[in-house]
Amino acid sequence: xxxxxxxxxxxxxxxxxxxxxxxxxxxxxxxxxxxxxxxxxxxxxxxxxxxxxxxxxxxxxxxxxxxxxxxxxxxxxxxxxxxxxxxxxxxxxxxxxxxxxxxxxxxxxxxxxxxxxxxxxxxxxxxxxxxxxxxxxxxxxxxxxxxxxxxxxxxxxxxxxxxxxxxxxxxxxxxxxxxxxxxxxxxxxxxxxxxxxxxxxxxxxxxxxxxxxxxxxxxxxxxxxxxxxxxxxxxxxxxxxxxxxxxxxxxxxxxxxxxxxxxxxxxxxxxxxxxxxxxx
Amino acid sequence: xxxxxxxxxxxxxxxxxxxxxxxxxxxxxxxxxxxxxxxxxxxxxxxxxxxxxxxxxxxxxxxxxxxxxxxxxxxxxxxxxxxxxxxxxxxxxxxxxxxxxxxxxxxxxxxxxxxxxxxxxxxxxxxxxxxxxxxxxxxxxxxxxxxxxxxxxxxxxxxxxxxxxxxxxxxxxxxxxxxxxxxxxxxxxxxxxxxxxxxxxxxxxxxxxxxxxxxxxxxxxxxxxxxxxxxxxxxxxxxxxxxxxxxxxxxxxxxxxxxxxxxxxxxxxxxxxxxxxxxx
Numbered sequence: 001x002x003x004x005x006x007x008x009x010x011x012x013x014x015x016x017x018x019x020x021x022x023x024x025x026x027x028x029x030x031x032x033x034x035x036x037x038x039x040x041x042x043x044x045x046x047x048x049x050x051x052x053x054x055x056x057x058x059x060x061x062x063x064x065x066x067x068x069x070x071x072x073x074x075x076x077x078x079x080x081x082x083x084x085x086x087x088x089x090x091x092x093x094x095x096x097x098x099x100x101x102x103x104x105x106x107x108x109x110x111x112x113x114x115x116x117x118x119x120x121x122x123x124x125x126x127x128x129x130x131x132x133x134x135x136x137x138x139x140x141x142x143x144x145x146x147x148x149x150x151x152x153x154x155x156x157x158x159x160x161x162x163x164x165x166x167x168x169x170x171x172x173x174x175x176x177x178x179x180x181x182x183x184x185x186x187x188x189x190x191x192x193x194x195x196x197x198x199x200x201x202x203x204x205x206x207x208x209x210x211x212x213x214x215x216x217x218x219x220x221x222x223x224x225x226x227x228x229x230x231x232x233x234x235x236x237x238x239x240x241x242x243x244x245x246x247x248x249x250x251x252x253x254x255x256x257x258x259x260x261x262x263x264x265x266x267x268x269x270x271x272x273x274x275x276x277x278x279x280x
Numbered sequence: 281x282x283x284x285x286x287x288x289x290x291x292x293x294x295x296x297x298x299x300x301x302x303x304x305x306x307x308x309x310x311x312x313x314x315x316x317x318x319x320x321x322x323x324x325x326x327x328x329x330x331x332x333x334x335x336x337x338x339x340x341x342x343x344x345x346x347x348x349x350x351x352x353x354x355x356x357x358x359x360x361x362x363x364x365x366x367x368x369x370x371x372x373x374x375x376x377x378x379x380x381x382x383x384x385x386x387x388x389x390x391x392x393x394x395x396x397x398x399x400x401x402x403x404x405x406x407x408x409x410x411x412x413x414x415x416x417x418x419x420x421x422x423x424x425x426x427x428x429x430x431x432x433x434x435x436x437x438x439x440x441x442x443x444x445x446x447x448x449x450x451x452x453x454x455x456x457x458x459x460x461x462x463x464x465x466x467x468x469x470x471x472x473x474x475x476x477x478x479x480x481x482x483x484x485x486x487x488x489x490x491x492x493x494x495x496x497x498x499x500x501x502x503x504x505x506x507x508x509x510x511x512x513x514x515x516x517x518x519x520x521x522x523x524x525x526x527x528x529x530x531x532x533x534x535x536x537x538x539x540x541x542x543x544x545x546x547x548x549x550x551x552x553x554x555x556x557x558x559x560x
Contacts, residue, residue, distance in 0.1 A: 122482060136478065156478070160474050164474050164475055164478075167475040168482070174466040174469070178466070179459060185528060186451045186525070189451050193379060195438065195440075195444060198439075202402060202414070203452075210459075239469055245465035247530065247531040251524045254524030255528070
């Protein structure tokens, strides 16, 4: 009998991970209660079975892949159902939440009898033609990494208990997305101060790899900016009020919030950024 | 007769630029009033002539290369002397100041009869074995770029008036030094949360060029961190209170301030960073 994996969260990442697991031989369920017909259609098109909460609790593995703000709510909602389940599996929280929030999730689920793991997904959603992101896991049973690898995921252990994988996600996203926020800020300032053409020429000569990274990652960010606001706030909370990095990531949240608003308005900031990136 | 260049500011950049100009065939003076015997010795060893304020005003070109906070004071102090000088040359403010401060410098010197230029130095001080930094100039007479190039400097024009070269310096330094501040913040957070080894492995695989940049630029920053505090504050002022980038660079100033304090204390943060960068 194939391994059954239930995914809570049917977003771009959750659906793509589900497809990858199906390719790896698994049966994949998705908790779709309250989701739109469009989401249901997309999930079914991916070969994933929409499922009710009671069926989710019968899975071998449960992955929580939801927006950061929903992670603790998911744990609270599923705790009684997991406690009631006769067979106990493994629950992995793959959300981009800070280690303290992850420890809250762990506490909420501690009495259910399930093995609870902290997970972090690093990289873009898997596609048929790429190796896919990496799945880091800390806490819980060490055997889980081999089980995930057997299902076709690039799985790695992070030494440490619940919180360690979330911390890795925070620091990696802080570097990766923070760099995009920094570039966004300075390229807009270049455009506003008439120094964009000189900046482009100077970067092309003295930091070509960074210019190429901006050209790739800044336009990629526009449609995701609204989601990154909460991620930056998670990083600020992770760093804590005594770290100057907390104020730094509060500011990053504002940077992405401006881009998110721009996407809902006339896209003026995005086209300014595109112009600077093209050397215009 | 060789071109005579007077440099105000005998720091690492000012002295190295002076040496490069001497190699290029110029006579170089340095305004050393009130400086230590050690500075005088270093200046003379570089072949630069210590000079009084009246002699500085007889030079063909004057370069102001001082800490940002001193730039306007230098302009105020030299304005009457430049006004009194019978022969009028070119004064270039090469300081890392924001465009508004640069416009203040321009106003202070406007009535002196000298050609006033806005300059920006991008890159590390020249050494005998490298091409040296780039010297960007805006405002003033367009011929200045060719004169600098004839003296062996890598000189470029920035389109625009006084303020444009300073703006370029702000945006470039914001990217270059901001990235170092971001890396410093997140590597310290990785060490504090037990995720440093995993972060190093992940970066080595998925962002090797950024890891290499951190390995080079973060330790290089430690002894300069105290100077970068004021530079980050200049960038915050440049961005202005309505830009979320202002709060971002206020936070960057705090990050470098912590490192500066650490350098004057036990160097614990620096050795933590060294450990993370080495994958320990």
